[in-house]
Amino acid sequence: MAGKVSYWLLKTEPDCFSIADLKAQPKQTTYWDGVRNYQARNMLRDDIKEGDRVLFYHSNAKPPGVAGTAIVVKAGYPDFTAFDPHDQHYDPKSRADEPTWYMVDIKFESAFPELVSLDDMKAVKSLAEMEVLRRGSRLSVQPVRKSEFETVLKLAEQKQKK
DNA sequence: GCCAACGTTGGC
DNA sequence: GCCAACGTTGGC
Numbered sequence: 001m002a003g004k005v006s007y008w009l010l011k012t013e014p015d016c017f018s019i020a021d022l023k024a025q026p027k028q029t030t031y032w033d034g035v036r037n038y039q040a041r042n043m044l045r046d047d048i049k050e051g052d053r054v055l056f057y058h059s060n061a062k063p064p065g066v067a068g069t070a071i072v073v074k075a076g077y078p079d080f081t082a083f084d085p086h087d088q089h090y091d092p093k094s095r096a097d098e099p100t101w102y103m104v105d106i107k108f109e110s111a112f113p114e115l116v117s118l119d120d121m122k123a124v125k126s127l128a129e130m131e132v133l134r135r136g137s138r139l140s141v142q143p144v145r146k147s148e149f150e151t152v153l154k155l156a157e158q159k160q161k162k
Numbered sequence: 163g164c165c166a167a168c169g170t171t172g173g174c
Numbered sequence: 175g176c177c178a179a180c181g182t183t184g185g186c
Contacts, residue, residue, distance in 0.1 A: 013184090037169075060184055118185080136167035138183050 007149040008048060009055040009132055010070070010106070011140040019056050019067040019111045028108035029073055033081040034089040036101060040141035045076040045102040047143075054106055055144055055152055057132065058115070065117035066152055074105035112156040120159070126151055 010032060012018070022030055035044060054070040078099035082091040094100035121127045131142040 011184090039169095064185070136184090138168060140183090 003049055003051070006047065006049065006052045007055070007144040007146055008043070008052060008072075009057050009066075009130075009142040009144050011057045011059045011132075011142075013060045014058040014067070015060070018058065019108070022056065022068075022070065022106070023108045023111060025108070029105055031074075031079075031103050031105050033079050033103045035079070035103065035140055036089065036091065037140065040139055041100070041102055043141050043143065044104055048072055048104050048141075049075050053109075053149060055149060059140075063115065063117040063119065065115040065120065066112065066156075067115055068111040069109040069153070070106040071109050072104050073107045076102040076104055079103040112159070114156070114159040116152055116155045116159065120155055121152070124151060124155065 017030075022028065032044070035041060050072055052072040054072060055066045056068045056070050058064055058067045078096070079089070079094075079101040080096075081087040081089045081103075082094035082099065082101045083096055084090055085092075089101075091100060118133070121130065122133055127133065127148055130144065130148055131137050131139060
């Protein structure tokens with residue numbers, strides 16, 4: 001049964017993990033680990049489903065913006081990196097029998113020929129409500145409206161033509 | 163590198 | 175349970 005597709009924005013620092021890195025993964029798939037924020041955790045655990053679409057956002061980049069898209073291939077499951085004392089994202093409070101943190105698996109879908117920058121998005125009125133455009137927005141997992149997702153794809157196409 | 167915004171921590 | 179201090183995020 002195919003449920004309703006939802007749309008999300010996932011932030012990553014490209015110096016750490018970029019759209020090119022995702023594309024280079026075995027099966028072009030990775031687990032989205034290291035989210036240590038409860039609001040984001042709730043979405044990873046409860047709301048993000050297989051088949052959902054993802055805007056892949058490069059933060060702390062020059063310039064920041066959406067670099068491509070991905071598809072969720074596995075819904076929320078415990079983030080096992082929290083259990084590993086040697087892992088950068090280790091959290092002793094999260095136990096295997098009662099995990100605090102969750103993650104999903106995503107698969108590469110597309111890399112935009114040209115980044116749809118934050119400035120590009122700010123210039124579009126119909127994107128004004130997007131969480132990522134909010135001043136001080138720090139959530140690394142954000143819900144996106146279908147219309148917003150499609151508008152960003154359209155912007156990517158338009159940039160390609162220019 | 164600066165700093166505003168925000169989440170978390172910990173003393174009380 | 176308040177709130178000041180602190181750490182982190184992320185655009186600029």
